[in-house]
Amino acid sequence: MLILALETSAKSVSTAVVKDGVPLAYSYQNTGLTHSRTLMPLVDSMLKNSNLSLSDMDLLAVSNGPGSFTGLRIGVSALKGLAWSAEKPCVGVSTLEAMAQNLRHMDAVIVCAMDARRNQIYNALFRARDGHLSRLTPDRAIGLDQLAEELQSESVPLWVVGDGAHLCGNYLQQQGIACTIAPAQLVMQNAVGVALAAEISAREGKVTDAQGLDLVYLRLSQAERERLAKGLPITVENS
Numbered sequence: 001m002l003i004l005a006l007e008t009s010a011k012s013v014s015t016a017v018v019k020d021g022v023p024l025a026y027s028y029q030n031t032g033l034t035h036s037r038t039l040m041p042l043v044d045s046m047l048k049n050s051n052l053s054l055s056d057m058d059l060l061a062v063s064n065g066p067g068s069f070t071g072l073r074i075g076v077s078a079l080k081g082l083a084w085s086a087e088k089p090c091v092g093v094s095t096l097e098a099m100a101q102n103l104r105h106m107d108a109v110i111v112c113a114m115d116a117r118r119n120q121i122y123n124a125l126f127r128a129r130d131g132h133l134s135r136l137t138p139d140r141a142i143g144l145d146q147l148a149e150e151l152q153s154e155s156v157p158l159w160v161v162g163d164g165a166h167l168c169g170n171y172l173q174q175q176g177i178a179c180t181i182a183p184a185q186l187v188m189q190n191a192v193g194v195a196l197a198a199e200i201s202a203r204e205g206k207v208t209d210a211q212g213l214d215l216v217y218l219r220l221s222q223a224e225r226e227r228l229a230k231g232l233p234i235t236v237e238n239s
């Protein structure tokens with residue numbers, strides 16, 4: 001199965017083509033430029049340099065949350081457009097599940113972490129063993145203090161991954177919880193992980209079309225929280 005994947009959930013942006021679990025092409029950028037400026041040129045140059053085209057793909061995939069509200073919208077909208085124009089099936093995968101793929105070769109509990117602000121992280125826990133991942137928790141927004149309490153009695157080695165890895169890992173270490181932050185080349189979520197997670201979803205029949213691809217935020221946006229605080233409806237339709 002040939003999969004084109006996009007990852008735009010945080011500051012970094014990446015694209016990849018993966019065939020049957022093996023990366024064929026990969027493009028990554030973490031320079032602070034906006035995804036609206038960088039994403040499609042990365043896709044275009046990667047495919048051209050690999051002598052591949054959108055029509056060659058069997059499946060299109062994107063991380064659809066949690067993560068940056070703007071980043072996720074850019075990635076999912078771009079994938080919808082590609083899937084619609086090429087009439088290709090697509091799949092949205094959990095950003096946290098995708099980043100856990102970076103460390104699935106470990107024998108450890110993988111602590112996935114994205115900075116959600118307001119003293120919270122977006123988090124999920126996975127057990128990595130023999131090259132496979134098993135999910136221990138759902139995707140969630142959780143306080144660092146709650147996570148530390150949950151991991152206090154964990155006997156399996158803990159590895160922390162994601163753009164919030166240093167925030168999370170440093171806090172856990174301050175609480176006396178032994179953990180290791182993934183090295184720089186493995187710590188950030190990336191499109192290869194998205195493709196690997198998408199391949200699993202495809203085998204399980206969790207595939208949709210462009211219209212059926214949704215975003216998963218886990219938490220209301222700041223604008224929506226501010227409207228609720230003022231006693232206003234979240235959207236005009238709710239008024």
